[in-house]
Amino acid sequence: MNLPGTLQTLLLACCLMCGPAQAFELSFPAPLRNNSHTYYAHLPGTQPDGLSFFEGFIRSLTVWMDASGNIRLSAIDEEREVCSDAGQGSTQNGVNTASFADSFCGDDSYFSGSTIAEALTQTSWNPSAILESDIVFNGNRKQQFESFDHHFHHVAVHEIGHTLGFGHSAVRASIMVPRLSQGRRDPVLSIDDLCALAMRYGSPEDCPILLGEGLSTNGLPTDAEFVGGATDDSGWTFRERFEPSDRITIYGTVVKDRTHAFRRGDLHVVASTEDGVLFARHADGNFHPLEDPENIPSAGELDVDLYAQDLVIMGTRHPDREPSVGPLIGTVYQLVGQTIYFYLAYSLKDRPGEYYYGSEPIRVSWPSG
Ligand SMILES: [Zn+2]
Structure with a gap:
């Protein structure tokens, strides 16, 4: 190992100490059947801006439709939320609903805590599609929806995102972050959300940060x-x-090949210096020199069960801290004038040595002067 290689190892190890990167998440199965949904929305009451909650819900649907010409979402102002004899709520009656409630057919466990809203979906596997979605806003929190500017709108856009088949994202700018703060400005979809839409309902090229x-x-x-x-x-x-x-912060998402859903596999992240010195991220979260490019260590396990897509974690998970490569500060000066290239890949357990990868890297550079 040469000396510059050793130096880079230390620097990269440092920048990866500081946390993970995980971007949008495509829940499986999806997409919406026929790319369209009509919700029966029974949402009495008024937002602080004077708009009814029903009108606010329509506005929230529009946020997603404005961003993708391929989905059709609409709402009818009618109460259709009912409990079945089996007490399963209305999640299995083929009717999409949006409503306020403080229990699911008597089960109030969902709404006793800090839950603001829930989105429940009914799916089919073959063909893979979302058949039904029910959005339930916590009725115990209605006063907050009535009091805080943009709060209902924000929560509604988020829950509608779930009914489109999107899971949570760690990208702070994403509407799909798991925790929403109250009283923020009008919700706007982030690049991360637009990429989720592009992957599921559009063309991957519509994602501005597609890696080739x-x-x-x-x-x-x-x-x-x-x-x-x-x-x-x-x-x-x-x-x-x-x-x-x-x-x-570096975020990355791997959307597995359709034929690889539910198969066990590994994520890989390879970093390259301008001089072509290669490093691989190991499961310990740090980058180490890559000795054999045909045998890349695992950066972590693929999530096999739930998602057709997986997250590339570039550090350790920490729920309360934004993923960051931040503490480069102090050592980053040694990278001034340099570019580091990060390539994302995955492999399947039953096909070792065979890699699926993005042709373009994530580039990070610190120009001199
Ligand atoms: Zn959520």
């Missing part, structure tokens, strides 16, 4: 997609060039 073409080392065509980028503003914008003082 999905390729496989066996040369066979694949519909795997790789998405990611570096940001210093929580994911509102992504870019390549940073100041040494910038606090950088």
